Amino acid sequence: MKALTVLKPQVAEYQEVPKPAAVGRFMTVKVERAGICATDFSIFSGDCSFVRSGEIVYPVRFGHEWSGTVVECGNEVRGFRPGDRIYSDSGISCGKCPDCLAGHYDKCRFTRSVGTINCWDGCFAEYISIPDYNAYHIPDSVSFDEATLIEPSAISYDAFRNVELNEASTVVVIGTGAIGMSAVWLAKYLGAGRVVVVGRTPSKLEIGRKIGADIAVNSTVTDPVKAIKDLTDGQGAELVIETSGSDKALYQGIYMTRNDCRICSLSFYEHDLDGVPVDHLVLNKISLVGGAGRFGNPQKVCGIFEKNPVKLTPIITHRIKFGEMKDFLESSAKYAKSKIKVMVEF
Ligand SMILES: [Zn+2]
Ligand SMILES: [Zn+2]
Structure with missing residues (x-):
């Protein structure tokens, strides 16, 4: 599968990487939409405090705002099946510490952030690997665009x-x-x-x-x-x-x-x-x-997407295809005045 990787500041390449395997509690999920965030632009440019602090290390498989469709489930996955539309926590719990083993995945102190700090391979890729304990169903009335806006919200x-x-x-x-x-x-x-x-x-x-x-x-x-x-x-x-x-x-x-x-x-x-x-x-x-978000917020915000008659989607000012993303990053300065949220379609 293709994944856009930042090799070093200002250099991003589409790489051919193995599609993540669906084993145990893990699901292979087809990315349907991904949002580009200011942090993604800063990871690409290299002007990023997490890079300076060593919390983000190149090469980076970045991208952390996404929604997708489950294509395959590991044999221990509960509550999801292929075809389900999902979003996830922004931090992936380790699954092995005492808190995780007790089922308190939200208390895990060893989380890896999707596409950023202590990087879990991000969503600027055709597929992403997500464990069932960090995944949530997207309600029928919430679109992939809206589900992708859950993370920033x-x-x-x-x-x-x-x-x-x-x-x-x-x-x-x-x-x-x-x-x-x-x-x-x-x-x-x-x-x-x-x-x-x-x-x-x-x-x-x-x-x-x-x-x-x-x-x-x-x-x-x-x-x-x-x-x-x-x-x-x-x-x-x-x-x-x-x-x-x-x-x-x-x-x-x-x-x-x-x-x-x-x-x-x-x-x-x-x-x-x-x-x-x-x-x-x-x-x-x-x-x-x-404030920087926390476990539990995504589900609460998803409920608001479900109930609020006012749509947040007018903030999507640009839509591009995944194949256009590298060019977009390299020329992003010219969109600075007009862009709010750039939505990547797969
Ligand atoms: Zn972000
Ligand atoms: Zn843990």
């Missing part, structure tokens, strides 16, 4: 952990990438009375409005902190979600956050930050938290 879902939203709540989302957009979509579904998306590109802000934002603020023409203060009688938002990865946006987000409330960052900044307004944070009892 499951990261965004962390921002809402232990937060109660209601008609009076304002949620601000900074950034209009796939993580930001899924945060907008979730915020509205989870009950925020007012959702504000802050970004720099009018076409992306327009898509934000389509999937749940009540108000779009273009930070290239309006001071976003002033805009949020004006909207909230000077109080700030109950929840601010920073997804742009810009230092300045994080600082601005802190000033947008209401007293005693939360700002959650779902982004990587690729360096340590000096300018965080710590005294403002302390004085106003603002919680600055991080």
